[in-house]
Amino acid sequence: MGIPNNRFVIMERREKVYSMLSQGLNELEIAKQLKVDQSTICRDVNSIRKQSLHALDSIAKDILPYEFNKCLGSIEQIIKECWIIVQGNKDQWTNKDKINALKLLKETVRTKFEILCDGPTVLQVQKLEDEVNKLKQDNDPSQRSFFVLPALQRPSDDDVR
Numbered sequence: 155m156g157i158p159n160n161r162f163v164i165m166e167r168r169e170k171v172y173s174m175l176s177q178g179l180n181e182l183e184i185a186k187q188l189k190v191d192q193s194t195i196c197r198d199v200n201s202i203r204k205q206s207l208h209a210l211d212s213i214a215k216d217i218l219p220y221e222f223n224k225c226l227g228s229i230e231q232i233i234k235e236c237w238i239i240v241q242g243n244k245d246q247w248t249n250k251d252k253i254n255a256l257k258l259l260k261e262t263v264r265t266k267f268e269i270l271c272d273g274p275t276v277l278q279v280q281k282l283e284d285e286v287n288k289l290k291q292d293n294d295p296s297q298r299s300f301f302v303l304p305a306l307q308r309p310s311d312d313d314v315r
Contacts (some may be wrong), residue, residue, distance in 0.1 A: 164198075167188065167190070167194075167198060168198045168201060168202060170188060171184055171188070171195060171198045171199065171202065172202055174187065175199070175202070181195045181196055181199060182195075222269070222273045225269060226266065226269065226270075229262055229265065229266045229269070230266075232258070232262045233259060233262055233263065233266075236255045236256070236258050236259035236262065237255075237259070239251055239252060239255035240252050240255050240256055240259070
């Protein structure tokens with residue numbers, strides 16, 4: 155058996171660090187237990203934070219809109235089923251069933267309203283954050299090309315006189 159791949163060792167250590175952080179240990183305690191320097195644990199924690207940020211970003215951009223839409227579809231199905239019960243014939247459903255269906259219908263419609271009010275807000279905030287980050291990136295001097303010259307302004311008639 156050969157020497158383990160360095161990336162594998164780092165990934166394995168970071169999994170342990172993440173687990174230990176979840177247990178409430180601080181960087182120094184983790185470093186002592188894993189017998190590594192605290193600066194190594196600090197780098198691991200920073201990497202874990204970046205990975206968490208990427209995961210959260212992915213959830214907000216990819217998963218949240220899908221789940222939002224799926225949720226609304228399920229709510230619509232519940233509403234349809236409730237109305238089938240409420241409008242069903244007397245032999246099929248008791249009055250108690252119909253009253254319970256109306257209660258569920260009321261709660262479902264309220265939930266749908268809350269989701270519609272809150273969901274787009276979350277999505278809109280994410281969109282605005284993306285736009286702000288793009289503006290920051292566009293205005294970052296380190297991202298500008300050395301060869302791009304600022305646009306020249308033509309002198310106005312007042313400047314010429």
